Amino acid sequence: MFKKTMIFLTIFIISILLIQSTNAFIVYLRPPKMIIRTNTTEVAESFFVVSNMNNITINITASTSENITDIVHIKNPVFSLEPNETKNIDFSVESKKSGIYSGEVQVTYSSETSPSITVPGDITVVVTGNPTKSYPYVPYILTLVVAILLILLFYFKRRVRVKWGK
Numbered sequence: 001m002f003k004k005t006m007i008f009l010t011i012f013i014i015s016i017l018l019i020q021s022t023n024a025f026i027v028y029l030r031p032p033k034m035i036i037r038t039n040t041t042e043v044a045e046s047f048f049v050v051s052n053m054n055n056i057t058i059n060i061t062a063s064t065s066e067n068i069t070d071i072v073h074i075k076n077p078v079f080s081l082e083p084n085e086t087k088n089i090d091f092s093v094e095s096k097k098s099g100i101y102s103g104e105v106q107v108t109y110s111s112e113t114s115p116s117i118t119v120p121g122d123i124t125v126v127v128t129g130n131p132t133k134s135y136p137y138v139p140y141i142l143t144l145v146v147a148i149l150l151i152l153l154f155y156f157k158r159r160v161r162v163k164w165g166k
Helices: 002-018 138-165
Strands: 033-039 044-051 058-066 072-074 078-081 086-093 099-110 117-128
Touching (some): 033 044, 044 099, 058 072, 058 086, 072 099, 078 086
Parallel strands (some): 033 117
Antiparallel strands (some): 044 086, 058 078, 072 086
16 A cells, blocks of 8 residues: 555655646736727727736737738837736827728737637727818897897888888
């Protein structure tokens, strides 16, 4: 019995020493999907939140893909995160043509000791044409002009009656 236990413990210890431990990343990217609505005369600003929930410093690289590469501009595409640190990946959206654009912001987590992991953040951009100009005071001005015209009409009509009556 003792011999079997010793053989089992020896094999167990050797297997633990020979098997490499894997360093898996705990990755965090929020929101995983977003829809941005803008028009051709505006620049929309937004961000993704990334967090390092690992015990090592990791490098972050962000890039765009598909048909949003020309309209989404990442402001801080490469940086490092210390353990338990959170940062934003800020970006702006600008398009001179209206339409619906879909693509991904791909965030790559890497370190010297672990293989890199890429996590996509889906973006849909809805760009409309030039916004119509609104004039919020037009109804008030029209009401005032109509009121002045009615007062003037009433005044001149009364004046004409008085002259005819004399």
